[in-house]
Amino acid sequence: MRATADIDARLFDGQSSRPRPVTLTIDGDTVELRDRDGDTPAEQLPRGALDWQEPLGGGHRSAMLPGGRRCEFATGAALDRFLRACGHRETAVTRWQRSALFAFAALLLVLAGLIAAYRWLLPAAAEGLAALVPEHSLQALDRELLASLHTSEVLAPSRLSSATVDGMTRLGRGLLASHPGTSLHIRSAPNIGANAFALPGGSIVLTDGLLELADDGREVAAVISHELGHAQARHGLRQLLQASIVAVTIGLWSGDFDSVLTLAGTVLVGASYSRAFEYEADALAADHLTRAGLPPSTLASILARLATAGGGDGPRYLSSHPPTPERIRRLRAMDASGQRESDG
Known part of the structure; x- marks a missing residue:
């Protein structure tokens, strides 16, 4: 039994951008191409003259004809019947697409x-x-970020006594003296509570709430050392780049910081570092503390106390610096290891 089927299509003749409405009828091995307007005589083509193209979506399927012409068909049941009558077998790619x-x-x-x-x-x-990213670009970004955080009232001048601020500033200078480009900034930040964070260029910000929570200067030194670790490893910059890698990179290299300041402030102040980042910053902090004559367990102590804080500002710091029991255990192990080496 000879397969027969017909279908309407649009014919692009390769000479005009306007398609012509046509009807194709297959009868056995012959395809008849008729102009539906009746202006052009019917054309007989061998069935194999239709070169079916892979479907590209959009509800249409095309077949190339001799002479660089192209017929476009609407997908659907009529096209499926016509393809079967033509004996056309779909490729594996087409079957998978369906x-x-x-x-x-x-x-x-x-x-x-x-x-x-x-x-x-x-x-x-x-x-x-x-x-x-060059250091001078990072330090310029720090200046812009600090100004932006003050303008948006995230940060404000410290409300602690001048004696406390001066004492903590001297402590910070001593810890940061061997790290050019770093600086310590003590600020009031009621909306973020007890917190500390490092900006990409090495500016370390401690809030009044954190200083009020710390037992003594040793614990403050531990927090500064930890944030210094983040700054040294460029964790803040890496996190900022991950948040908007294209926009931030263009801004840093072009010197146009306006497009990234809002994003940067949000990411850096509210950063929740990965466990790997925290472990690396802890290890660097342990080294800084040891060089300063302080045990690494000083950092573990303030983290443990913050972890058990039942309210107030403690959890604010932990939200961006998760003090997992494993971190505390590792810090105390560093302390014990250092003690054994000194005894040996």
Whole structure:
């Protein structure tokens, strides 16, 4: 039995941008091409003259004809019948595209790719870019960020006594003396409570709430050392780059900080560092404290106390510096290891 079917299409003749309405009828091995307006005589073509193109979506399918002409068909039942009558077999790619299982698998693959890029590729790219940003650009960014945080009233001048501020400032200068470009800033920040954070250029901010919570200057020194660790490893910059890698990179290299200041302030003040970042900052802090004649367990002590704070400002600091029991255990182990080495 000879297969027959017909279908309407639009013919692009390669000479005019306007398509012509046509009808194609297949009867066995012959395809008849008729102009629906009746202005052009019918044309007989061998069935194999239709070169079917892969579907590209949009509800249409195309076939190339001799002479560089192209016929465009609407997808649907009529086209399916015509293709069967032509004896056309879809490629594996086309069959997969029409498969719900393929669509679901493709969606899962895309999601897996996005997760992998976010988990591994983006951090690696941010780390590489962070190492390339010059120090003078970071220090200029710090100045802009501090001004922006004051303008937005996130930070304000410290309300502590001048004696306390002067004492903590001297303490900070002593710890930071061997690290050019770093600086300590003590500020009031009622909205973020007891907190501390490091800006990309090495500016370390301690809030009044944290100084009021600390038992003594040793614990303040421990927090400063930890934030110095974040600054040395450029954790804040890497986190900022991950948050908006394109916008921040362009802003840093062009010197146009206006486009990134709002984002940067939000990311850096409210940063929730990864466990790996915290471990690295803790290790650097332990080294700084040891050089200053203080045990690493000083940092563990204030973290443990903050972790058990039942209210007030304590948890504000922990939200950006999660004091996991493992971190505390590691710091105390560093202390014990250092003690054994000194005894040996």
